[in-house]
Amino acid sequence: MKHGRLVPVIRVLCLTLLALTFLLPVWMMFVSAFRQTNRILSYPPVLWPSDGSLNNFRELFVMQDGAFFRWFLNSVLVCGGNTVLMLILSAMASYAFAKREFPGKKLLFPAIIGTQMIPQVATLIPLYLIVSRLGWNNTYAGLILPDIASAFGVFLMTQFMRDIPDSLLEAARIDGAGEYGIFARIVLPVVVPSLSLLAIFNFTQKWGALTWPLIVTSSVSMRTLPLGIACMKDLTSNVSGPIMAASLASFLPVLVAFLFARDQFMAGMMLGAVKG
Amino acid sequence: MQKKVRENLISFSFILPFFLFFAVFVLVPLGYVLYLSLHKGTLLNSRLVFSGLRNYLSVTESKDFRNSFLNSLIYILCIVPVGQVISLFFARLLRRKTRLNGVFETIYFLPMLVSMVAASVVIAYILSQKGPVNYLLQQVGLPAINWLGNEVTARISLMILEMWKGGSFFIFVYMAAIRALPEDCCEAARIDGANRWQEFFHVMLPMLHNTVVLSVIMSTIWQFQIFESVYMLTGGGPLKKTETVVYSIYQYSFQYSKIGMGSAASVMFLMMIALVSLLEMLMMREKKEGGIRA
Numbered sequence: 001m002k003h004g005r006l007v008p009v010i011r012v013l014c015l016t017l018l019a020l021t022f023l024l025p026v027w028m029m030f031v032s033a034f035r036q037t038n039r040i041l042s043y044p045p046v047l048w049p050s051d052g053s054l055n056n057f058r059e060l061f062v063m064q065d066g067a068f069f070r071w072f073l074n075s076v077l078v079c080g081g082n083t084v085l086m087l088i089l090s091a092m093a094s095y096a097f098a099k100r101e102f103p104g105k106k107l108l109f110p111a112i113i114g115t116q117m118i119p120q121v122a123t124l125i126p127l128y129l130i131v132s133r134l135g136w137n138n139t140y141a142g143l144i145l146p147d148i149a150s151a152f153g154v155f156l157m158t159q160f161m162r163d164i165p166d167s168l169l170e171a172a173r174i175d176g177a178g179e180y181g182i183f184a185r186i187v188l189p190v191v192v193p194s195l196s197l198l199a200i201f202n203f204t205q206k207w208g209a210l211t212w213p214l215i216v217t218s219s220v221s222m223r224t225l226p227l228g229i230a231c232m233k234d235l236t237s238n239v240s241g242p243i244m245a246a247s248l249a250s251f252l253p254v255l256v257a258f259l260f261a262r263d264q265f266m267a268g269m270m271l272g273a274v275k276g
Numbered sequence: 277m278q279k280k281v282r283e284n285l286i287s288f289s290f291i292l293p294f295f296l297f298f299a300v301f302v303l304v305p306l307g308y309v310l311y312l313s314l315h316k317g318t319l320l321n322s323r324l325v326f327s328g329l330r331n332y333l334s335v336t337e338s339k340d341f342r343n344s345f346l347n348s349l350i351y352i353l354c355i356v357p358v359g360q361v362i363s364l365f366f367a368r369l370l371r372r373k374t375r376l377n378g379v380f381e382t383i384y385f386l387p388m389l390v391s392m393v394a395a396s397v398v399i400a401y402i403l404s405q406k407g408p409v410n411y412l413l414q415q416v417g418l419p420a421i422n423w424l425g426n427e428v429t430a431r432i433s434l435m436i437l438e439m440w441k442g443g444s445f446f447i448f449v450y451m452a453a454i455r456a457l458p459e460d461c462c463e464a465a466r467i468d469g470a471n472r473w474q475e476f477f478h479v480m481l482p483m484l485h486n487t488v489v490l491s492v493i494m495s496t497i498w499q500f501q502i503f504e505s506v507y508m509l510t511g512g513g514p515l516k517k518t519e520t521v522v523y524s525i526y527q528y529s530f531q532y533s534k535i536g537m538g539s540a541a542s543v544m545f546l547m548m549i550a551l552v553s554l555l556e557m558l559m560m561r562e563k564k565e566g567g568i569r570a
Contacts, residue, residue: 015369015377019380025398041404096291100287102287115306129319208390210392226391229397230393230508233508238401239404247394247397251389270445
């Protein structure tokens with residue numbers, strides 16, 4: 001027990017070291033976003049942009065006729081649209097699975113849950129061909145609709161809806177509420193907290209998604225923010241001031257939302273652990 | 277009877293919107309990829325020629341795919357154990373819910389909010405020729421490293437990026453599991469004279485069995501899917517030495533337009549993931565029968 005005093009010190013030291021490892025890149029993104037490319041790429045690296053300016057952002061905003069704003073707007077539309085539709089479809093299907101009886105339910109539910117394991121990258125080729133056949137290449141429909149049917153969303157919401165007491169629904173039925181009314185006015189309000197967690201989970205994942213937009217879009221104006229940034233890299237080099245500024249601009253909205261609703265974000269992002 | 281039909285119709289109307297999209301974008305693609313893997317064709321030309329299992333043969337004989345399957349295996353074998361041990365260690369350190377630990381949790385959470393694209397941009401800078409890491413190396417008298425220039429350090433760079441971006445996820449998984457353990461279990465061990473290590477390995481770890489299995493499998497499946505980081509950080513180079521399975525599938529399908537081979541590789545990739553998932557279920561059940569609670 002003679003090391004009793006030392007252990008807490010080592011513990012905080014380890015935790016601090018890891019914190020610095022996680023923080024340094026994020027901090028360098030802030031710093032570099034305000035520094036000129038040639039300064040970023042020269043010795044010594046600095047921890048404060050004392051030679052900084054807003055030039056990177058100016059350059060970013062006028063680049064390709066303001067393409068950056070378009071990408072930002074595209075990302076908001078695509079992630080927002082995808083999340084809203086995914087929530088609606090999941091909630092509706094989950095209500096039927098959790099609270100209603102119908103033939104085929106015992107077969108359909110496990111079949112849907114079973115596909116959770118399948119990563120989307122395994123079916124990129126057929127997905128691309130189907131989307132092409134529908135004429136959705138390079139459109140918002142093509143960006144948004146292919147993954148609104150989320151098996152994970154149904155799995156999660158069904159779990160939550162099973163907890164709603166049947167007596168609550170029975171009471172509404174006796175009061176003469178229709179089935180759709182019960183869903184909209186009784187079930188949905190109860191599961192709003194779970195829906196918002198699912199929304200955070202889905203939105204943050206889609207906000208960073210690169211693979212599908214890379215495949216389905218072909219014009220500069222249809223790019224999402226991550227894809228736009230990825231393509232900026234091809235124009236200049238791997239590291240440049242404007243790319244840093246663009247990366248920071250894509251990260252800031254998520255960071256601000258996180259700082260305002262830290263606990264919801266943590267719970268929402270960790271939903272992935274339930275996915276298993 | 278009529279009422280029953282009506283009730284069923286209502287149920288189906290709740291499922292239908294979901295099922296429509298599920299069928300078109302999940303079920304059909306699954307069958308379709310299997311079908312495509314047995315045919316020769318290109319992305320733009322819709323005419324497919326049946327070729328039996330030849331695509332599978334081409335994939336197994338292809339230098340590119342052999343190379344990328346090997347690389348993926350290397351990533352899994354390095355990232356999974358290292359990541360899990362680190363995560364467990366730090367989760368154990370964060371066991372108590374204090375204000376200071378809350379600050380650490382907030383910081384550890386940040387990389388998960390950064391998109392892979394932004395993370396790649398930043399890590400590319402951190403590891404660049406005159407970036408902070410090389411600067412630190414030189415300050416302590418070591419030579420600067422051209423991180424993305426040779427195959428070993430390029431792979432390490434990629435693993436650093438993957439672990440920086442996604443590694444903290446498992447800290448939180450383990451932290452939640454450890455915090456859910458009953459307080460008295462470890463106290464008993466402490467009274468019996470166990471030290472911290474004994475307590476951790478002999479009391480805590482066995483109780484975390486299912487969490488460990490889940491995390492290892494989940495991490496394995498994730499590392500198997502590495503694509504965006506390769507696309508962003510190394511572009512597969514130098515000399516294809518950092519390419520992964522998904523990167524090769526992407527290249528063959530969407531750049532070389534060989535959708536037959538791309539599909540065959542996708543099916544093989546899917547079967548391996550199914551196999552790993554099956555392993556998980558087997559290992560989980562085993563423990564449940566053993567009567568140890570998760």
